Amino acid sequence: xxxxxxxxxxxxxxxxxxxxxxxxxxxxxxxxxxxxxxxxxxxxxxxxxxxxxxxxxxxxxxxxxxxxxxxxxxxxxxxxxxxxxxxxxxxxxxxxxxxxxxxxxxxxxxxxxxxxxxxxxxxxxxxxxxxxxxxxxxxxxxxxxxxxxxxxxxxxxxxxxxxxxxxxxxxxxxxxxxxxxxxxxxxxxxxxxxxxxxxxxxxxxxxxxxxxxxxxxxxxxxxxxxxxxxxxxxxxxxxxxxxxxxxxxxxxxxxxxxxxxxxxxxxxxxxxxxx
Amino acid sequence: xxxxxxxxxxxxxxxxxxxxxxxxxxxxxxxxxxxxxxxxxxxxxxxxxxxxxxxxxxxxxxxxxxxxxxxxxxxxxxxxxxxxxxxxxxxxxxxxxxxxxxxxxxxxxxxxxxxxxxxxxxxxxxxxxxxxxxxxxxxxxxxxxxxxxxxxxxxxxxxxxxxxxxxxxxxxxxxxxxxxxxxxxxxxxxxxxxxxxxxxxxxxxxxxxxxxxxxxxxxxxxxxxxxxxxxxxxxxxxxxxxxxxxxxxxxxxxxxxxxx
Ligand SMILES: Nc1ncnc2c1ncn2[C@@H]1O[C@H](COP(=O)(O)OP(=O)(O)O)[C@@H](O)[C@H]1O
Ligand SMILES: [Mg+2]
Numbered sequence: 040x041x042x043x044x045x046x047x048x049x050x051x052x053x054x055x056x057x058x059x060x061x062x063x064x065x066x067x068x069x070x071x072x073x074x075x076x077x078x079x080x081x082x083x084x085x086x087x088x089x090x091x092x093x094x095x096x097x098x099x100x101x102x103x104x105x106x107x108x109x110x111x112x113x114x115x116x117x118x119x120x121x122x123x124x125x126x127x128x129x130x131x132x133x134x135x136x137x138x139x140x141x142x143x144x145x146x147x148x149x150x151x152x153x154x155x156x157x158x159x160x161x162x163x164x165x166x167x168x169x170x171x172x173x174x175x176x177x178x179x180x181x182x183x184x185x186x187x188x189x190x191x192x193x194x195x196x197x198x199x200x201x202x203x204x205x206x207x208x209x210x211x212x213x214x215x216x217x218x219x220x221x222x223x224x225x226x227x228x229x230x231x232x233x234x235x236x237x238x239x240x241x242x243x244x245x246x247x248x249x250x251x252x253x254x255x256x257x258x259x260x261x262x263x264x265x266x267x268x269x270x271x272x273x274x275x276x277x278x279x280x281x282x283x284x285x286x287x288x289x290x291x292x293x294x295x296x297x298x299x300x301x302x303x304x305x306x307x308x309x310x311x312x313x314x
Numbered sequence: 315x316x317x318x319x320x321x322x323x324x325x326x327x328x329x330x331x332x333x334x335x336x337x338x339x340x341x342x343x344x345x346x347x348x349x350x351x352x353x354x355x356x357x358x359x360x361x362x363x364x365x366x367x368x369x370x371x372x373x374x375x376x377x378x379x380x381x382x383x384x385x386x387x388x389x390x391x392x393x394x395x396x397x398x399x400x401x402x403x404x405x406x407x408x409x410x411x412x413x414x415x416x417x418x419x420x421x422x423x424x425x426x427x428x429x430x431x432x433x434x435x436x437x438x439x440x441x442x443x444x445x446x447x448x449x450x451x452x453x454x455x456x457x458x459x460x461x462x463x464x465x466x467x468x469x470x471x472x473x474x475x476x477x478x479x480x481x482x483x484x485x486x487x488x489x490x491x492x493x494x495x496x497x498x499x500x501x502x503x504x505x506x507x508x509x510x511x512x513x514x515x516x517x518x519x520x521x522x523x524x525x526x527x528x529x530x531x532x533x534x535x536x537x538x539x540x541x542x543x544x545x546x547x548x549x550x551x552x553x554x555x556x557x558x559x560x561x562x563x564x565x566x567x568x569x570x571x572x573x574x
Contacts, residue, residue: 112473113474131475131476133476135474143465143468146566156471160475161475
């Protein structure tokens with residue numbers, strides 16, 4: 040088993056040409072809310088390559104959302120720099136889809152109209168994306184619900200619709216902030232499988248925030264574990280498990296070993312007292 | 315629509331109608347049975363007689379009142395919503411103007427009605443002004459509340475889609491605020507009618523308020539009741555019209571969904 044563990048070490052410049060190009064480069068990024076407020080991020084450095092599925096894992100309040108929001112251009116870092124495709128992030132990058140913990144569907148729009156929110160903002164013709172919209176609805180089991188209103192759907196279906204919305208314009212970067220946090224365990228497992236499938240089919244870069252160890256290990260190529268106050272990267276773990284992964288993989292010793300490593304780290308951070 | 319909900323809807327209309335009829339029948343019987351003098355409490359038949367003896371006059375004065383009220387209300391809606399947008403967009407206005415409006419809201423507005431007569435004379439002006447003033451407060455206050463209640467992650471979503479501030483206003487903020495704006499308008503339209511009548515009491519030679527005041531001087535109680543019944547009917551129709559408009563504009567809203 041080849042688990043490569045680096046602790047809080049900035050990634051050395053890669054020379055290996057076989058690796059995909061760098062998609063997101065986070066360099067020494069800090070974020071302090073208010074002049075004397077919380078230091079939510081403390082000199083975080085991280086490189087994400089194109090097509091990578093990377094999870095950011097950590098207890099609540101350790102700065103996961105802050106990091107994601109800085110990448111999304113919704114928050115300005117107070118130190119360091121973030122670039123996407125080599126360009127410094129000053130506003131939300133084009134070609135990006137975001138999924139929040141709440142589905143944030145607009146109640147007054149049907150599911151289909153919700154999916155077209157971005158194209159409506161851009162003033163684009165819907166016809167260009169109509170085929171894609173139906174393909175996505177089909178893929179996420181929402182066929183027949185395109186004209187339903189959000190209040191008529193279950194939590195799982197609503198979040199599926201939110202994911203469809205994020206994927207409609209074929210973004211090459213998808214940011215997800217605890218998207219399944221509000222779902223029941225079974226729906227959550229199902230969504231993990233669907234997400235893996237959609238990621239495998241188009242190999243977008245996905246930055247996925249979660250506080251579930253199992254979910255992070257199951258989905259990711261790499262898991263970045265953060266520690267709180269101040270928010271720092273405590274460990275980066277490459278998950279070397281074959282894909283496509285089935286739910287049963289969680290019973291395998293390799294899977295359990297990855298989870299144990301993370302749990303041990305949480306124990307060392309004093310976040311998990313297992314006596 | 316299925317049978318059950320249809321029956322229920324018919325009952326929903328029938329029950330209040332029967333109640334009103336029953337009240338009028340009881341009223342008629344009591345007044346005639348106890349020989350109450352018309353000047354104290356006229357029977358429904360005498361009220362109807364008063365209405366039918368001068369239908370054109372009642373219609374004309376009723377329309378005058380309604381027109382005045384609608385102009386005042388329309389102004390309150392336009393000014394109220396625009397001001398609410400300004401208050402939400404400009405931080406300084408929230409801590410100054412909005413606080414002032416909220417404080418003035420507790421002043422009994424009808425008490426300053428005579429001032430408008432001094433300022434604006436006795437025509438349409440003072441009545442529109444009072445209707446406007448009294449309807450304006452709930453509209454501006456509820457609109458501000460609605461515009462401020464937009465969830466932050468919804469705006470984040472729009473920003474992540476690179477939507478301009480203007481696009482965010484039209485596609486996110488305004489639709490989110492609409493239920494609250496309608497709540498303000500529903501209160502406002504009833505208050506506008508009250509404001510108009512107060513205006514007509516203070517100084518007027520027209521309108522249902524004027525009819526009531528002159529009828530009081532000549533002890534024509536049946537006319538007072540007739541005017542009040544017209545006002546009540548107008549109030550119901552206006553509220554119903556606002557609700558219908560609300561249903562059309564916000565079909566998604568929870569308050570509109572009918573349980574089957
Ligand atoms: N808008 C904000 N203003 C002030 N403090 C904030 C704000 N957002 C987050 N914080 C603080 O920053 C820290 C990290 O928050 P966050 O990134 O939301 O953590 P996580 O997503 O890991 O739960 C927390 O201590 C939180 O209280
Ligand atoms: Mg968070």
